[in-house]
Amino acid sequence: MLKTKRVLFFDIDGTLLDERKRLPSSAKEALRRLQEAGHELVLASGRSPFMIARLAEELRIDSYVGFNGQYVVLRGERIYTNPFRTDDLRALSGFASRRGHPLVYLNEGQMRSSVNYHPYVDECIGSLRHEHPACDPRFYERTDVYQTMLFCREGEERAYEAAFPGLRFVRWHPRSVDVLPTGGSKANGIAQLIGRLDFDPEQAYAFGDNLNDVEMFRYVGHSVAMGNAPEAVKKLARYVTTAVDRDGIANGLRLVGLLN
CATH class of the missing domain: 3.40.50.1000 (HAD superfamily/HAD-like)
Known part of the structure; x- marks a missing residue:
């Protein structure tokens, strides 16, 4: 009915x-x-x-x-x-680091950055009315992470899509992509x-x-x-x-x- x-x-x-x-x-x-x-x-x-x-x-x-x-x-x-698997984030973090792309990891109460400072992070997080998050590159090893932000120019996410077919990459800003876990x-x-x-x-x-x-x-x-x-x-x-x-x-x- x-x-x-x-x-x-x-x-x-x-x-x-x-x-x-x-x-x-x-x-x-x-x-x-x-x-x-x-x-x-x-x-x-x-x-x-x-x-x-x-x-x-x-x-x-x-x-x-x-x-x-x-x-x-x-x-x-x-x-x-639906949190990430730790191994997926470890692999993603290494891949992004080799390309000079920062990441921000988020759980339900806070967020942490893989780098101390990056202008893309500052611009994008600032657009949400939040400050550049503190640096903690191993944050994902100690807590469930439900979403990650990848900071790169438009088109650069394609290399990630090819390398991580199980993850989803959704652009929300000219300088940032949301990364979602499998499913x-x-x-x-x-x-x-x-x-x-x-x-x-x-x-x-x-x-x-x-x-x-x-x-x-x-x-x-x-x-x-x-x-x-x-x-x-x-x-x-x-x-x-x-x-x-x-x-x-x-x-x-x-x-x-x-x-x-």
Whole structure:
């Protein structure tokens, strides 16, 4: 039997937050109205849980798909994780070091860099409103790591894709690529959560703006690309709304019939 309520997944950067990392008031109000109507709201981001916490508190959302699907929390309870194998990170670290490419390793509470300083790391992490992480090149040997950032120019990730066919490399910045463990994707994380809620994917909605949202778009029944998304992402979405800073969330929810 079809549910009258829906589950909605929202990417963060470029979807809920604009280029200056501001949450438009129209988006906040739209999400509040969805919650009052009883719909299930979930943050779905490449970010780590510690990077999500402040926004989640502001929006009163306690479910999220973090690390592009590797760390899933439902109503405050962790229900799924998919960490890297240590041997994979050891091999990746050696490969990157030989090419002069820094890495940043992330777990649910912190991140550490393979180098003391690199301008690419500073630029990319700074765009997320965080400082260059401390150096700890063997961090991955002492803790579970759910996502790694590789810092290199566009196209240079192809050598990594050839050398590590079991890992996934998804570019999110001209100077950085998210590296996901085997089996990693937002779609897989969303599937874990939807299964717990007993929803059909056709009843799910996803809002996103970048290449790491493509598999999420393919999995859910209702995909909405932001107006600021690349054309390649828009072509894969069922709907296209306005840009994040032009009331994109509110307009997109009206477009799919969930907001008056």
